[in-house]
Amino acid sequence: MAGNNHNKFPWNHVLGFIFSIVLTLLAVWAALYSSLSITAIVWTIVTLALLQAAVQLFMFMHIGEGEGKAQKGTIYFSAFIAVVIVAGSIWVMNAMMHSMM
Amino acid sequence: MGHTETIDPNKPLEYQTEKSRLNILGFWIFLGAEVALFATLFATYFVLTGRLADGPGPGELFEIKGVLIETFILLTSSFTCGIAIHEMRRGSKKGLMIWFGLTLLLGLGFLYFEIEEFIHYVHEGATIQTSAYWSSFFTLLGTHGAHVSLGIGWMIMILIQVARHGLNTTTTRKAFIISLYWHFLDVVWIFIFTGVYLMGMVM
Amino acid sequence: MKLDEFFVTGDPLIYGADVSIILSMIGVVFVLTKYKKWGWLWKEWLTTVDHKKLGIMYILSAVLMLFRGGVDALLMRAQLTMPETEFLDSTHYNEIFTTHGTIMIIFMAMPFLIGLMNVVVPLQIGARDVAYPFLNAVSFWTFFMGAMLFNISFVIGGSPGAGWTSYVPLAGNELSPGPGQNYYLLGLQVAGIGTLLTGINFLVTILKMRAPGMTLMRMPMFTWSSAITCIIIIFAFPVLTVALALMTLDRIFGTHFFTMVDGGMPMLWANLFWLWGHPEVYIVILPAFGIFSEVISTFSRKNLFGYKAMVYSMVIIAALSFVVWVHHFFTMGADASVNSFFSVTTMAISIPTGVKVFNWLFTMYKGRIKINTAMLWSLAFIPNFVIGGVTGVMLAMAAADYQYHNTYFLVAHFHYVLISGTVFACFSGLYYWYPKLFNHKLNETLGKWSFWLFMIGFNVCFFPMYFLGFAGMPRRVHTYAEGSGWFELNAVASVGGVMMGIGFVILVYNIYYSIRYEPRLTTGDPWDARNLEWATPSPVPYYNFAKIPEVRGLDEFWRMKKEGKKDLDLKKDKLEPIHMPDYSGVPVIMSTFLFISGFGLVFEWIWMGVAGAIGVVITMIMRSFDPDEGYHVEVEEIKEIEEHVRREEA
Ligand code: HEM
Numbered sequence: 001m002a003g004n005n006h007n008k009f010p011w012n013h014v015l016g017f018i019f020s021i022v023l024t025l026l027a028v029w030a031a032l033y034s035s036l037s038i039t040a041i042v043w044t045i046v047t048l049a050l051l052q053a054a055v056q057l058f059m060f061m062h063i064g065e066g067e068g069k070a071q072k073g074t075i076y077f078s079a080f081i082a083v084v085i086v087a088g089s090i091w092v093m094n095a096m097m098h099s100m101m
Numbered sequence: 102m103g104h105t106e107t108i109d110p111n112k113p114l115e116y117q118t119e120k121s122r123l124n125i126l127g128f129w130i131f132l133g134a135e136v137a138l139f140a141t142l143f144a145t146y147f148v149l150t151g152r153l154a155d156g157p158g159p160g161e162l163f164e165i166k167g168v169l170i171e172t173f174i175l176l177t178s179s180f181t182c183g184i185a186i187h188e189m190r191r192g193s194k195k196g197l198m199i200w201f202g203l204t205l206l207l208g209l210g211f212l213y214f215e216i217e218e219f220i221h222y223v224h225e226g227a228t229i230q231t232s233a234y235w236s237s238f239f240t241l242l243g244t245h246g247a248h249v250s251l252g253i254g255w256m257i258m259i260l261i262q263v264a265r266h267g268l269n270t271t272t273t274r275k276a277f278i279i280s281l282y283w284h285f286l287d288v289v290w291i292f293i294f295t296g297v298y299l300m301g302m303v304m
Numbered sequence: 305m306k307l308d309e310f311f312v313t314g315d316p317l318i319y320g321a322d323v324s325i326i327l328s329m330i331g332v333v334f335v336l337t338k339y340k341k342w343g344w345l346w347k348e349w350l351t352t353v354d355h356k357k358l359g360i361m362y363i364l365s366a367v368l369m370l371f372r373g374g375v376d377a378l379l380m381r382a383q384l385t386m387p388e389t390e391f392l393d394s395t396h397y398n399e400i401f402t403t404h405g406t407i408m409i410i411f412m413a414m415p416f417l418i419g420l421m422n423v424v425v426p427l428q429i430g431a432r433d434v435a436y437p438f439l440n441a442v443s444f445w446t447f448f449m450g451a452m453l454f455n456i457s458f459v460i461g462g463s464p465g466a467g468w469t470s471y472v473p474l475a476g477n478e479l480s481p482g483p484g485q486n487y488y489l490l491g492l493q494v495a496g497i498g499t500l501l502t503g504i505n506f507l508v509t510i511l512k513m514r515a516p517g518m519t520l521m522r523m524p525m526f527t528w529s530s531a532i533t534c535i536i537i538i539f540a541f542p543v544l545t546v547a548l549a550l551m552t553l554d555r556i557f558g559t560h561f562f563t564m565v566d567g568g569m570p571m572l573w574a575n576l577f578w579l580w581g582h583p584e585v586y587i588v589i590l591p592a593f594g595i596f597s598e599v600i601s602t603f604s605r606k607n608l609f610g611y612k613a614m615v616y617s618m619v620i621i622a623a624l625s626f627v628v629w630v631h632h633f634f635t636m637g638a639d640a641s642v643n644s645f646f647s648v649t650t651m652a653i654s655i656p657t658g659v660k661v662f663n664w665l666f667t668m669y670k671g672r673i674k675i676n677t678a679m680l681w682s683l684a685f686i687p688n689f690v691i692g693g694v695t696g697v698m699l700a701m702a703a704a705d706y707q708y709h710n711t712y713f714l715v716a717h718f719h720y721v722l723i724s725g726t727v728f729a730c731f732s733g734l735y736y737w738y739p740k741l742f743n744h745k746l747n748e749t750l751g752k753w754s755f756w757l758f759m760i761g762f763n764v765c766f767f768p769m770y771f772l773g774f775a776g777m778p779r780r781v782h783t784y785a786e787g788s789g790w791f792e793l794n795a796v797a798s799v800g801g802v803m804m805g806i807g808f809v810i811l812v813y814n815i816y817y818s819i820r821y822e823p824r825l826t827t828g829d830p831w832d833a834r835n836l837e838w839a840t841p842s843p844v845p846y847y848n849f850a851k852i853p854e855v856r857g858l859d860e861f862w863r864m865k866k867e868g869k870k871d872l873d874l875k876k877d878k879l880e881p882i883h884m885p886d887y888s889g890v891p892v893i894m895s896t897f898l899f900i901s902g903f904g905l906v907f908e909w910i911w912m913g914v915a916g917a918i919g920v921v922i923t924m925i926m927r928s929f930d931p932d933e934g935y936h937v938e939v940e941e942i943k944e945i946e947e948h949v950r951r952e953e954a
């Protein structure tokens with residue numbers, strides 16, 4: 001808990017900020033200036049986005065504080081739901097398009 | 102609902118009362134629901150990608166420069182918002198207000214560029230009614246933008262309360278919760294940046 | 305819009321409704337004025353944040369909605385009893401099955417269960433209220449305003465008619481012009497806000513406000529089922545919010561999510577709807593499972609068999625309930641991999657459900673079973689629900705479902721699970737917890753009459769429908785031909801419907817009768833029950849517990865009774881002042897603005913939609929600046945109240 005380091009320099013935040021800038025630029029590079037295949041690009045930039053989300057959650061939002069366990073549980077479960085909703089919908093809807101053609 | 106609250110020196114002010122702890126946990130759970138909400142909008146967007154009718158496609162209209170400006174503004178605002186909470190925990194009311202003020206300005210800047218971008222698309226013939234693709238694009242980004250606008254209004258309310266009452270268990274809790282909201286909107290933007298813009302330019 | 309388009313005209317049924325609505329409104333205003341009850345209504349009910357009072361209002365509204373939905377049902381049965389009847393035309397019939405389905409699921413089943421959750425959960429976990437009492441009131445009022453918005457469609461503007469599932473293109477602008485479908489969208493949207501808030505509120509309450517010593521694995525089963533239900537609500541309702549919003553955009557603002565032109569994708573609606581819709585059916589069944597667990601354990605005089613298995617099976621059901629939604633549209637024609645996957649997950653979900661059935665049976669095994677109305681509803685649930693579940697597994701076979709889909713077989717399936725599951729549970733819970741709220745039981749003789757009529761009527765009504773399905777009768781047809789061979793079974797079903805109607809009327813009469821004639825209780829524990837809600841005196845003081853109980857295991861109250869311990873010894877126990885939240889008028893006012901905003905959007909009067917929304921924002925800001933500190937109940941007052949409700953001296 002952040003109890004006794006109130007007065008220190010906010011390293012966490014500064015580092016987090018640098019990370020997020022670097023990760024963003026990396027994603028731009030991978031998507032627009034690299035010679036990766038499209039599939040590789042998609043996987044790379046999605047991974048980078050997930051990393052960046054983690055940076056926000058852990059370095060900016062103090063997810064471990066207070067009810068850390070319940071809070072993390074909520075976010076992990078919501079990530080599962082998000083994958084179900086997004087990947088599931090894409091899969092199901094595209095499967096229909098194929099079988100109709 | 103605890104009657105007597107004892108001050109625990111190891112915890113920041115916003116965690117000192119039972120009510121604050123409940124509210125913060127509840128807000129995290131609310132953010133979980135927001136994840137499901139945005140996930141549904143993303144699902145819609147991805148399913149409808151490529152369904153352009155006679156309208157223009159994203160590859161023709163997206164420009165990395167404007168998008169990067171928006172992204173950096175929002176990332177920076179998330180940082181300033183984090184510093185604001187850091188200042189609050191040092192007990193600096195002034196610090197909190199200054200950094201929140203900066204966050205607000207950046208938020209407004211983001212909205213300015215986003216609206217600018219939308220107007221540009223509309224001029225190019227891509228409106229919310231043009232095609233399924235643009236309907237989902239504007240709805241996803243519009244929902245995020247509406248959240249940012251709401252966040253700005255909300256943060257102003259909190260600033261007024263901090264200015265009036267100083268830092269106490271209530272105002273610090275409220276400031277902390279709005280900061281969570283603000284960071285969360287940044288998380289959503291990261292996925293918009295990746296899933297909508299970068300992928301839109303790659304495909 | 306002309307006035308005769310604004311009000312629905314031209315139908316004697318609706319004129320009758322107009323007259324009765326106006327008369328009952330005049331009646332209510334008259335009674336309130338005559339007995340000077342306006343102040344009382346405002347102070348005690350409209351502004352309340354007390355979970356028990358909110359629970360009562362939820363249940364009352366739900367019973368009212370059950371009546372409306374029931375009338376719809378009987379109208380449908382009247383139309384279908386004989387072939388080629390011309391009682392209702394097809395449009396009318398469509399509207400009635402639409403409002404019936406929507407009302408029953410959204411405005412009856414959920415509020416009834418949420419009402420029971422409101423009443424029971426804080427008491428069961430030894431808490432003085434929920435985590436956010438103010439928000440709880442917001443939940444109730446948004447639900448109520450949503451329900452009202454949906455219901456006035458009947459007399460103002462016209463009802464929706466595209467089914468509770470509202471598939472496009474039927475629900476789109478071309479085929480459903482006018483305000484009807486908008487009522488569906490906005491009524492559900494407004495009510496959905498309340499449901500989401502309830503989910504968060506009760507989850508935090510259960511996680512954080514349990515009495516000391518009550519670990520997760522010592523929670524009563526109804527509390528467990530409520531917690532799991534909340535989790536499903538939290539992650540399912542946002543999907544509905546978005547789906548409704550997208551269709552609203554399509555209809556009012558000309559977007560192309562689900563349209564037939566410009567790239568829209570009608571089946572995307574079905575996909576989003578069922579992404580919410582299947583979790584929704586578990587939202588209305590899990591609390592029911594919790595209620596049955598409580599009732600069966602109490603009246604078998606035994607603790608619940610396989611407590612842990614019960615908990616884990618619910619957790620598994622919750623997770624699985626998010627990955628089965630495609631079974632509602634196997635016939636869309638997705639490829640075999642998709643249909644097989646969802647077929648398997650659907651069948652998998654019946655395994656934990658089966659585990660629970662065995663647990664209830666083993667709970668009763670060698671128990672000293674006491675039969676009363678509450679227990680009868682729970683007992684009847686088991687075999688009837690099994691029929692519903694088994695036919696569900698039949699539907700889960702994707703290939704076979706091509707045959708069953710959208711026939712009366714499906715109608716029979718979901719009524720078997722929803723009525724013998726959810727509705728029986730609501731009634732069982734009502735009979736069981738009623739004394740806690742009103743300090744008297746419901747009459748047993750009337751209760752048994754209503755039970756047998758309703759339960760037998762239910763089987764007479766819905767069992768034939770399985771066979772109508774086999775005989776090929778499609779759902780949602782307003783009539784059928786002479787030569788179809790469907791007449792006899794339909795006639796039988798209608799007889800069952802009437803029996804259920806009579807059963808319901810007796811139930812309502814029972815409430816009136818019991819208020820007048822049932823003896824008042826002298827104890828807070830009329831059933832010799834097991835969990836903490838019964839440790840409180842009846843009626844429960846508004847702060848619930850003068851002293852928060854200490855929990856040492858499952859069925860804590862049972863243990864206390866065995867050890868001869870009392871929850872509160874007025875002579876010895878030291879009391880402390882209790883902090884309670886203030887009542888507030890904001891929730892009802894804010895929800896009224898939501899209603900106004902929704903009503904404006906229904907008629908596509910954007911100015912009114914915006915005006916209502918501004919009202920909502922202003923009330924929210926007012927709330928934010930409200931210090932909201934609550935107040936303390938002093939020890940003297942607590943003593944006085946406890947002496948009174950416990951009928952003893954300090
Ligand atoms: C044993 C577990 C269950 C299985 C395997 C199951 C399976 C299914 C399947 C496959 C369908 C779609 C059939 C079709 O449209 O052709 C269906 C429909 C339905 N089920 Fe179940 N079900 C189960 C339990 C429940 C429960 C517990 C409820 C609610 C309390 C429920 C409520 C419904 C409803 C409302 C529909 C139809 C909705 C509509 O189309 O209007 N089911 N079920």
Ligand SMILES: [Cu+2]
Nearest residue numbers: 582585631632
């Ligand atoms: Cu289902």
